[in-house]
Amino acid sequence: MKNNNYLAVSLLAVAILAGCNSIPKNSSLADAHNRYDNARSNPQVTNLAAIELKDAGDTLSRADNALKKGESAATVDQLAYVAKQQVAIAEETAKRKTAEMAVANSAAQRDQVRLEARTEEAEAAKRQAAIAEQIIDQQAVALAEASVNAERDQQRFEASRAESDAAKERAARAQQAAEEKAAELEAIRASSNRDQARFDALAAEADAAKQQAAMAQEIADQKEAELAEVKADAQRDQAIIVQQQMQLNELQAKKTDRGMVITLGDVLFSSGKAQLQPGGMRNVQKLADFLKQYPQHKILIEGYTDSKGSSSLNQDLSERRADAVRAALVNKGISADRIATRGYGEEFPIASNDTAASRQLNRRVEIILSDDNGTILAR
Amino acid sequence: MHHSALVSVTAAIILAGCASTPPPTEQMAISRAAVSNANSAGGNEYAPLQYKSAMEKMDAAERAMADKNYVRARQLAEEAQVDAKLAEMMARSAKAQKAADALQDDIRVLRQEIDRKSN
Numbered sequence: 020m021k022n023n024n025y026l027a028v029s030l031l032a033v034a035i036l037a038g039c040n041s042i043p044k045n046s047s048l049a050d051a052h053n054r055y056d057n058a059r060s061n062p063q064v065t066n067l068a069a070i071e072l073k074d075a076g077d078t079l080s081r082a083d084n085a086l087k088k089g090e091s092a093a094t095v096d097q098l099a100y101v102a103k104q105q106v107a108i109a110e111e112t113a114k115r116k117t118a119e120m121a122v123a124n125s126a127a128q129r130d131q132v133r134l135e136a137r138t139e140e141a142e143a144a145k146r147q148a149a150i151a152e153q154i155i156d157q158q159a160v161a162l163a164e165a166s167v168n169a170e171r172d173q174q175r176f177e178a179s180r181a182e183s184d185a186a187k188e189r190a191a192r193a194q195q196a197a198e199e200k201a202a203e204l205e206a207i208r209a210s211s212n213r214d215q216a217r218f219d220a221l222a223a224e225a226d227a228a229k230q231q232a233a234m235a236q237e238i239a240d241q242k243e244a245e246l247a248e249v250k251a252d253a254q255r256d257q258a259i260i261v262q263q264q265m266q267l268n269e270l271q272a273k274k275t276d277r278g279m280v281i282t283l284g285d286v287l288f289s290s291g292k293a294q295l296q297p298g299g300m301r302n303v304q305k306l307a308d309f310l311k312q313y314p315q316h317k318i319l320i321e322g323y324t325d326s327k328g329s330s331s332l333n334q335d336l337s338e339r340r341a342d343a344v345r346a347a348l349v350n351k352g353i354s355a356d357r358i359a360t361r362g363y364g365e366e367f368p369i370a371s372n373d374t375a376a377s378r379q380l381n382r383r384v385e386i387i388l389s390d391d392n393g394t395i396l397a398r
Numbered sequence: 399m400h401h402s403a404l405v406s407v408t409a410a411i412i413l414a415g416c417a418s419t420p421p422p423t424e425q426m427a428i429s430r431a432a433v434s435n436a437n438s439a440g441g442n443e444y445a446p447l448q449y450k451s452a453m454e455k456m457d458a459a460e461r462a463m464a465d466k467n468y469v470r471a472r473q474l475a476e477e478a479q480v481d482a483k484l485a486e487m488m489a490r491s492a493k494a495q496k497a498a499d500a501l502q503d504d505i506r507v508l509r510q511e512i513d514r515k516s517n
Contacts, residue, residue: 104481118494
């Protein structure tokens with residue numbers, strides 16, 4: 020404590036002395052004083068670099084003393100220089116400490132900011148946790164609801180299962196009843212089937228009988244039709260026979276053992292000639308019409324003479340006369356295949372050759388009709 | 399005790415004026431240490447003028463010691479000491495300022511991050 024007092028007294032003395040020497044006689048010392056005064060007026064320096072500033076002050080006092088004692092300018096300058104540098108050191112020290120305090124403050128500030136950052140992160144995490152908790156709560160509520168629903172559904176399920184069981188039982192009873200009915204129905208149906216089979220068999224028999232009856236009727240009808248046809252044919256044949264008979268009568272046909280024979284008389288030919296006369300031609304026309312109407316018939320034309328003249332001449336004449344008739348028929352459109360001819364001369368007379376009238380009967384042409392098969396019995 | 403100290407200081411000042419001055423070995427050591435500290439603190443980089451001056455004055459003091467010009471050697475050594483001390487202080491304050499600026503940057507960046515996050 021005494022030491023401090025003494026220091027304060029000595030500083031005061033220095034100040035008084037400095038004040039007394041208000042007119043500096045050394046420019047570098049004066050410069051050092053100015054710098055020192057500036058530094059002292061800076062509270063940053065006085066507060067943060069008091070020791071360094073005191074060192075500068077001490078040196079400055081030594082310089083002042085040296086000047087007062089008349090020491091060399093070099094000595095005073097040197098002390099003034101040291102003092103000036105010590106002032107600068109004090110100022111620089113103050114700056115350094117300010118910066119270091121700023122560093123410390125900044126570090127604290129930075130830690131504060133970091134803390135804020137952490138706090139913010141923690142808050143964010145808390146918020147997220149709160150949201151998560153909220154979600155969990157919601158899920159818990161949903162779960163509770165679901166649980167209630169599930170329980171209700173279970174009850175419904177059990178109720179409906181009971182209903183279902185009851186329904187099943189009813190169904191089973193109904194099924195049983197249905198089966199019994201079905202069995203009865205089956206029995207009835209079996210009996211019905213048997214009856215039906217019987218009925219079917221009888222019906223089939225009836226059908227067969229009907230069919231046979233129908234067939235018999237048909238045959239009967241057919242027979243009747245045939246009979247009618249035969250009757251019609253018979254009637255027609257009868258008509259044909261009648262007609263034929265009439266035509267044959269017209270041709271003056273005679274029924275003989277050899278069949279129907281038509282005799283064309285002597286008048287058709289001139290004596291000793293084989294030329295047909297116009298009256299003979301009319302008979303040939305009738306014969307041609309007949310042959311056209313009955314194509315199944317063939318004819319044999321036979322020529323005869325009387326006994327006058329030589330027999331060879333008569334033979335030739337008979338043949339020529341038969342041929343003349345044949346030529347006339349062919350000329351009227353009758354096929355030559357159907358007509359055969361033959362000459363017999365003076366043979367087979369039908370009368371005596373004594374009188375003229377009977378000889379005329381012997382001069383003749385006979386036409387023999389075949390039967391329906393075209394057969395002619397030869398003489 | 400205090401009186402004797404004051405007397406001895408006064409005697410030293412009086413003696414400095416004398417021709418028969420002893421070699422300032424202690425001062426030289428103190429000055430060399432100061433220059434070395436300035437170098438370590440980065441005086442060459444942050445206060446090149448002051449550091450160069452200290453180096454040159456130290457060299458000159460060494461030469462004065464060799465010439466046995468002890469008065470001159472002490473003076474030069476004392477100037478070299480304060481120059482070196484100033485260089486060291488300048489380097490240290492510059493570094494401290496840098497650190498403070500870097501921290502301010504950090505804080506600014508952090509605040510921006512917080513603003514982004516909270517937005």
